[in-house]
Amino acid sequence: MINVEKLSKVFGTHQAVREVSFSVAPHQTLVLLGTSGCGKTTTLKMLNRLIEPTAGRIFLNGEDIRELPVEQLRRRIGYVIQQTGLFPHYTVAENIAVVPRLLHWSATQIRQRVDELLTLLGLPVSMAEAYPAQLSGGQQQRVGIARALAADPPVLLLDEPFGALDPITRRQIRQEFRHLDVLQQKSVILVTHDLMEALELGDLICLMDQGEVQQLGTPRDLIYRPQNDFVRAFFQPHRFQAELHVATLHDLLPHLPPVAITEPTTLALPATTSVQEALERLEQAARPTPALRIATTATSSSHTTRLGLLDAFYRFQAQMAATNESAPSPR
């Protein structure tokens, strides 16, 4: 658990971050989102004291981080940066082992942890002896994450972790990242300026502008209950795509048109799946496009087709627009 209270940073006369506060529980991901220069990276670097705050406090599991020796703090906070920061002359195994070595783990323990992490991140164990330059960008990124997780820190910080990847790899790695078991029980804080990445990965989004928090909330809060004109304008150009990410199959259940399912195969998804993910999964599924079975409870389910899903989405969108227009503005 990490708690940030009124964190500020002034560089010379420039206020880069002003009174930023948030809390991230274990197994939650908070995304720091905003345009270039809004203070995301500065905020992130204050969390592991790569930058010292001008004011404010940070608590790691209740302890003020200023009370902890920096070395100890950094072992409890994994850190991944855009260019991975892997040491080019170290093998994959040696890169992952940097922190365990500092902690004087035995060679056997280190070897086991390296193999375990490679497997957890979907990399072959045989890759341990390769050098970073022999790996693809996506593989290097996974090794970067494995290295940050080596000593099992409760907090993981990621600064534009997928930024250097091509759009297809980026999307794939992002999907995998979301389902990584190894991140359960960790507080994850991720910096991005990519709106879809934020909506896909964030349990909470902290949208910043000029060093200040414009809104802190769930992706749904930011899309459907924007607190001010900045938040509204930030999402407006990508609104349709954004709504596909935040709407779930559960939202669409009351809007599903009655259909007789004739498709021979079905794809089953839980009702918590986003509409975006359901459409992607249907797209990737075997031909002909299967019917979709939405598991609503342990024993009951609803069926639809791709077209039925889109139809229900449009109805849901119209309903949300009507509700939001009639609702008073929160500010």
Ligand SMILES: Nc1ncnc2c1ncn2[C@@H]1O[C@H](COP(=O)(O)OP(=O)(O)OP(=O)(O)O)[C@@H](O)[C@H]1O
């Ligand atoms: N060491 C520094 N000295 C002076 N000013 C700095 C320093 N680091 C950052 N800044 C300034 O603080 C502001 C916030 O920078 P920061 O890197 O946190 O933004 P960001 O939102 O992460 O941007 P980007 O997405 O471009 O990385 C910017 O105006 C930047 O120029």
